[in-house]
Amino acid sequence: MAQFENVTVIxxxxxYYDGKVTSRTVLFQDxxxxxxxxxxxxxxxxxxDEKEIMEILDxxxxxxxxxxxxxxxIKGGQSFEVPAKSRFQMDVKKISDYCCSxxx
Amino acid sequence: MAQFENVTVIxxxxxYYDGKVTSRTVLFQDxxxxxxxxxxxxxxxxxxDEKEIMEILDxxxxxxxxxxxxxxxIKGGQSFEVPAKSRFQMDVKKISDYCCSxxx
Numbered sequence: 410m411a412q413f414e415n416v417t418v419i420x421x422x423x424x425y426y427d428g429k430v431t432s433r434t435v436l437f438q439d440x441x442x443x444x445x446x447x448x449x450x451x452x453x454x455x456x457x458d459e460k461e462i463m464e465i466l467d468x469x470x471x472x473x474x475x476x477x478x479x480x481x482x483i484k485g486g487q488s489f490e491v492p493a494k495s496r497f498q499m500d501v502k503k504i505s506d507y508c509c510s511x512x513x
Numbered sequence: 514m515a516q517f518e519n520v521t522v523i524x525x526x527x528x529y530y531d532g533k534v535t536s537r538t539v540l541f542q543d544x545x546x547x548x549x550x551x552x553x554x555x556x557x558x559x560x561x562d563e564k565e566i567m568e569i570l571d572x573x574x575x576x577x578x579x580x581x582x583x584x585x586x587i588k589g590g591q592s593f594e595v596p597a598k599s600r601f602q603m604d605v606k607k608i609s610d611y612c613c614s615x616x617x
Contacts, residue, residue, distance in 0.1 A: 414521045418539055420514065420612055421570055422551055428608035431551045433537055435522055447526055447535045447551065466525055504532035508524060 413437070426453055432509070441511070448505040456496045460512040464488045468505025473498040517541070530557060536613070545615070552609040560600045564616040568592045572609025577602040 419434040423444065430453060432446030448468065463472075465487055471480035475495035483489055485505075491497045493512075523538040527548065534557060536550030552572065569591055575584035579599035587593055589609075595601045597616075 410524065412521050412523050412540075415519055416522055417516050417518045418520055418522055418537075418549065419516050420549065422549070422610040424551075424571075424608065424610070428551065428553055431535075431610075433522075433549055436516075445522065445524065445526070445537055447528075447532065449532060449553075504528065506526040506528070506535075
């Protein structure tokens with residue numbers, strides 16, 4: 410899907426890591442939520458509340474998922490899933506454009 | 514307005530200056546368009562097609578508008594207008610969150 414229709418967008422950005430990670434929140438009519446964001450190159454550690462599906466639209470990174478010892482390479486066009494109530498690490502190699510879906 | 518309702522959001526980001534300037538496009542039912550973006554610190558030169566109203570939601574920058582010799586300081590909560598078919602320069606001092614309205 411190239412665009413989201415009939416949605417609500419929160420005007421103000423979500424800003425993390427001094428702006429190296431930013432996103433906008435998109436709310437859907439069914440009550441679900443996604444964020445559309447940008448990851449600048451760098452190393453990040455994030456925690457989840459709900460389960461998340463991270464779709465990488467463009468870019469390149471290494472990801473360490475909860476319970477994994479090794480890093481997995483993820484490029485534009487690929488996705489990864491992070492369980493609820495867990496932590497994951499990203500080592501972003503090239504600026505990455507993402508869509509994160511929160512699964513209640 | 515803290516959020517935009519019943520809009521269409523283009524999923525993929527607009528990326529300029531190696532990702533130091535990024536935005537998402539929001540389309541309104543009346544046919545109008547805005548972008549919600551992030552400016553990382555740095556110096557940028559942009560051209561306009563339509564007239565633009567740049568609302569700085571958060572951040573700090575110097576702006577040089579077309580036909581002006583001097584730079585004007587703009588902070589979060591302030592806006593500036595750029596005529597159609599012109600160029601303007603920004604010297605972004607602190608990461609800035611903006612909403613740009615395109616006036617046909």
